[in-house]
Amino acid sequence: MTPAQIERFFAILQAANPHPETELEYGSAFELLVAVLLSAQATDAGVNKATRILFPLARTPQQMLDLGLERLEAAIKTIGLYHSKARHLLQTCRILVDEHGGQVPRTRAALEALPGVGRKTANVVLNVAFGEPTMAVDTHIFRVxxxxxxxxxxxxxxxxxxxxxxxxxxxxxxxxxxxxxxxRYVCQARKPRCWECAVAHLCDWPDKTPAPSKTT
DNA sequence: ATCCCGAGGG
DNA sequence: CCCTCTGGAT
Structure with a gap:
């Protein structure tokens, strides 16, 4: 894509959604960090289902530590990878309490030092919680x-x-x-909905999937 | 490169 | 059945 095409690409996406937000449900920087950590290889809908159970039980790092591994795993079990996520989350909470006064750190280095937090998760927290212009490349953005x-x-x-x-x-x-x-909604992994894509005319992808016929 | 790992859709 | 989901650690 040329710079002019890229400009048009985002102008069109912006017009369709002027104020985009994460679909993860959270009420604090810590809850956002937890939700993003849990979201690895899981859907936002699945993460929200789990955090609706988890957050009423624990909304701070200390409360998460008090909850303990068993109850934490039970709360997030419907997400995949729950054993390692629960373990990493408790290790992360221990570091937040011991080294960051129970707060979510604001630097990439400190975030990536947390167990279960890699570059993508750090980029999301820096962007969504702290307003920094980072680019978190997840499976969707990589594909698109x-x-x-x-x-x-x-x-x-x-x-x-x-x-x-x-x-x-x-x-x-x-x-x-x-x-x-x-x-998530248009340029889907398996079956991209090119027939209803507003930026298809700017796209390199050769297969412009036709609209499903109505079998009349 | 491989493991983790349940839910939902096709 | 298979593939995918806002990845990270080993």
Whole structure:
């Protein structure tokens, strides 16, 4: 995509959704961190179902530690990877209490030092909780960036760096959510809905999937 | 490169 | 049945 096409790409996504937000449910920076940590290889809907059970039981790092591994696992069991997520979350809470006064740290280095928190999760927290123009490249953004030709790359980090170069600064703060929502609802992994895609005319992908016929 | 790992959709 | 879901640690 040319710079002019990229500008149009985001202008169209912005027009369709002027104020995009995460679909994860949270009421504090800590709850956001927990929700994003739990969201690895899980759907937002599934994470919300679990945190509706978990957060009333524990809304702070100390409360999470008091809850304990058994009850934490029970609360999040419907998500995949629950054993390692529960263990990492408690290790993270221990560090938050001991080293950060129970607060969520605001630097990439401190965030990535938390067990279960990698580059993508740190980028989401920096963007959503602290308003920094980071680009968290998840499965949706990786797919959309490569499929459309917006920012092709072999690894999530390569795509992230290319997006930071190519996305106009004006769109950078919300580009993350526009791309996620586009990937989740239109540019889907298995069956992209090209026939109802507002940016299909800017897309490199050769297979412009036709609309399903109505079998009349 | 492999493991983790349940729910939902096709 | 198979694939996918806002990945990270080993």
């Amino acid at each position: 960036s490569n499929r459309t030709g917006l920012a092709p790359g072999k690894t999530p980090l390569a795509v992230e760096q290319k997006l930071l170069e190519r996305v106009p600064p004006h769109y950078l703060l919300h580009a993350h959510h526009w791309l996620i929502l586009h990937g």
